[in-house]
Amino acid sequence: MANSAWSEKILQLLRRMNNFYLPGSCRPHCFRFEINEAQVGWVPPQVASLLARYPEVFTPPHGGAVSLCPSLDTYGRRSEAVDAVLQTMRQEGNLTCLKGWRDEKYSVMSKFSDPPMMWMERAATSLFGVKRYGVHINGYTVSEGGEVSMWLARRSPTKQTYPGLLDNVAAGGLAAGVGIKHTLVKECQEEACIPAVIAEKAHPVTTVSYTYEEEDGVFAESQFAFDLELPREFKPRVGDGEVQDFYLLPIDKVKELLATDDFKPNCAMVVLDFLIRHSFIEPDTEPCYQEFVAGLHQTLE
Amino acid sequence: MANSAWSEKILQLLRRMNNFYLPGSCRPHCFRFEINEAQVGWVPPQVASLLARYPEVFTPPHGGAVSLCPSLDTYGRRSEAVDAVLQTMRQEGNLTCLKGWRDEKYSVMSKFSDPPMMWMERAATSLFGVKRYGVHINGYTVSEGGEVSMWLARRSPTKQTYPGLLDNVAAGGLAAGVGIKHTLVKECQEEACIPAVIAEKAHPVTTVSYTYEEEDGVFAESQFAFDLELPREFKPRVGDGEVQDFYLLPIDKVKELLATDDFKPNCAMVVLDFLIRHSFIEPDTEPCYQEFVAGLHQTLE
Structure with missing residues (x-):
């Protein structure tokens, strides 16, 4: 060559x-995924619509962001609440990526040097643009x-x-x-x-x-x-x-x-x-x- | 430590x-510096005002960009026209960076892999945000x-x-x-x-x-x-x-x-x-x- x-x-x-x-990506249409007002990922619009069905876990999109409900105020509570939603979504079987469920917990944080705010199943991280x-x-x-x-x-x-x-x-x-x-x-x-x-x-x-x-x-x-x-x-x-x-x-x-x-x-x-x-x-x-x-x-x- | x-x-x-x-930088106020519609730098607003005095070389800010006049259509013409402006500005003595004039020619291009579109005196490159x-x-x-x-x-x-x-x-x-x-x-x-x-x-x-x-x-x-x-x-x-x-x-x-x-x-x-x-x-x-x-x-x- x-x-x-x-x-x-x-x-x-x-x-x-x-x-x-790049221009043309979904980035301008994504919502920031926030925990305690710190951004930890990006939620594409089609995922945001699905999350809207779980208002006890995710706040409705506001100011360009989807947030975890503030009542979920510990590492454990956040992780368990999100995991329960993801397990439901997995059973519904509509999301291809959740078919690759691995039972591997990944840390969610805004920077690697910050303490993790929750864990999330590995196969789900792309739904939230979690790093x-x-x-x-x-x-x-x-x-x-x-x-x-x-x-x-x-x-x-x-x-x-x-x-x-x-x-x-x-x-x-x-x-x-x-x-x-x-x-x-x-x-x-x-x-x-x-x-x-x-x-x-x-x-x-x-x-x-x-x-x-x-x-x-x-x-x-x-x-x-x-x-x-x-x-x-x-x-x-x-x-x-x-x-x-x-x-x-x-x-x-x-x-x-x-x-x-x-x-x-x-x-x-x-x-x-x-x-x-x-x-x-x-x-x-x-x-x-x-x-x-x-x-x-x-x-x- | x-x-x-x-x-x-x-x-x-x-x-x-x-x-x-970073937020708060002059970036949102800068004009793109363009040659032939390709961006080759960033012109801060205070520099753009100075360049406006040379309409035979620089087009007035338009659509967020300051451009070289299209009549300057070769490497040589662009380099010489801009150099003449810079020599004048240098003699006027208002720009600190031009006091460090070095007589060193730097290439101006939008990417390192592109052919250079002109040269510019090293001491002046920061006025145009040329890489x-x-x-x-x-x-x-x-x-x-x-x-x-x-x-x-x-x-x-x-x-x-x-x-x-x-x-x-x-x-x-x-x-x-x-x-x-x-x-x-x-x-x-x-x-x-x-x-x-x-x-x-x-x-x-x-x-x-x-x-x-x-x-x-x-x-x-x-x-x-x-x-x-x-x-x-x-x-x-x-x-x-x-x-x-x-x-x-x-x-x-x-x-x-x-x-x-x-x-x-x-x-x-x-x-x-x-x-x-x-x-x-x-x-x-x-x-x-x-x-x-x-x-x-x-x-x-």
């Missing part, structure tokens, strides 16, 4: 993953000659989301109350059979942040990215069945794959960030270098 | 360097035991801007038509007497982007950041007199200095990015980790 066609494919990926910021956090690991090896190769996973064909697509060697969402490094070590073990003694050597390098909208709602996400140099003789193995295979690929091949539709999009972003940090993409030869970096770090004001 | 006080100082730095995005690009080098050493120390420069007390403050080991603005790595090698040589054979080993790692307003106008900047591991026995030396001294400091000391007012602010941002990429700041112990990363990569839509 010619250089400029490759760059254009990467820009397309970044635009798609940040389409909530989700996760961990993604760039697994790679360095040959004796200094050549870098990257380990990629191919997702199981039976995965609920993005079946059969390429993924980072391990990755996972951050559940309420669980540490970042702890999540990393757990996911490395479960998904790729990377023992803790190796996984603990991963080092944090950045976050990759983006917000996109799909039919299911608004996906605002920040991924804590880690680099993990794996011993040359080590091979990740399929663990919990979320992955069907692992490949060790030269950087040129990885770069080529980034511009195809074979990658889970947010994993492609984490890999793009790796390629930039490790100077496999250089600003004198990649005119879109700065646009790439910007596209990897979009956040809502 | 307690951890949370340090984090708050860093957040303050990032807010100040991105104050153009400026530069190169900043993180110079560091690694001891035999693996301990990282960072080389910092202290700016000359006679520098026009930020005299006497701490700076990266070398840095410089990107002049029209000059390459990024070329600028890096030149600045390393001139400012820190780092020979080309060493400077060329610097590798690109990211961009750091921000937009702030001051009395002089709007400063929209993106810095191409490079890491340069210097040989242990090598010492940067004062070159062209822009620097008064160099220090080799342990990372803990650098981190402490970041939260003082002793750093040129954009250099502090480049160092903060270095500390994050090299895992000297970790997300499990720094609650504002993601906010830090976001604050280093703000760009105008």
Whole structure:
């Protein structure tokens, strides 16, 4: 692929993953989702209509915001009241995203540094545009000659989301109350059979942040990215069945794959960030270098 | 300094360097600066009033924009016409920023990947909120035991801007038509007497982007950041007199200095990015980790 066609494919990926910021998105029609007057998400209009049926939990839209009722004044009360609504909606079966119910509790807060105000079922977060956090690991090896190769996973064909697509060697969402490094070590073990003694050597390098909208709602996400140099003789193995295979690929091949539709999009972003940090993409030869970096770090004001 | 006080100082730095995005900034009152209907900057209202005196060069504000007259239809004509206006304004002596005239031509374009539409004197770019690009080098050493120390420069007390403050080991603005790595090698040589054979080993790692307003106008900047591991026995030396001294400091000391007012602010941002990429700041112990990363990569839509 010619250089400029490759760059254009990467820009397309970044635009798609940040389409909530683009003209024509649902953003101007969304309601701020507020708890105690602090914004913690975005509620699309079609979701707001559904929530209106539960006035004991959600206030009617007012001043551009949908709020939790002030009587829900503790972490526990908020979490339970919203969960009860979501369980009802799930049983009604009208919302596709709730079919992917996972029984995983995610923290709801306006900033990562703030104390969580409630937890919410993972599958429901996009209905409220609640920001989700996760961990993604760039697994790679360095040959004796200094050549870098990257380990990629191919997702199981039976995965609920993005079946059969390429993924980072391990990755996972951050559940309420669980540490970042702890999540990393757990996911490395479960998904790729990377023992803790190796996984603990991963080092944090950045976050990759983006917000996109799909039919299911608004996906605002920040991924804590880690680099993990794996011993040359080590091979990740399929663990919990979320992955069907692992490949060790030269950087040129990885770069080529980034511009195809074979990658889970947010994993492609984490890999793009790796390629930039490790100077496999250089600003004198990649005119879109700065646009790439910007596209990897979009956040809502 | 307690951890949370340090984090708050860093957040303050990032807010100040991105104050153009904050409520209360001049942004809603600025005019888009357009060439051929493409936005290339932001003109504050007080500057727009001054430009109104040159209707043969600037169209009167219309639809929220100040534009170059369409008759200025080449790179050369635009550059010369605007330069003539700026020379007049400079002689009138009313604009502080033009007292810092440098005879350095900066490219004007809507994106770095677009062909430049004109050049503009560096000192004038803030009057038009034209985005400026530069190169900043993180110079560091690694001891035999693996301990990282960072080389910092202290700016000359006679520098026009930020005299006497701490700076990266070398840095410089990107002049029209000059390459990024070329600028890096030149600045390393001139400012820190780092020979080309060493400077060329610097590798690109990211961009750091921000937009702030001051009395002089709007400063929209993106810095191409490079890491340069210097040989242990090598010492940067004062070159062209822009620097008064160099220090080799342990990372803990650098981190402490970041939260003082002793750093040129954009250099502090480049160092903060270095500390994050090299895992000297970790997300499990720094609650504002993601906010830090976001604050280093703000760009105008």
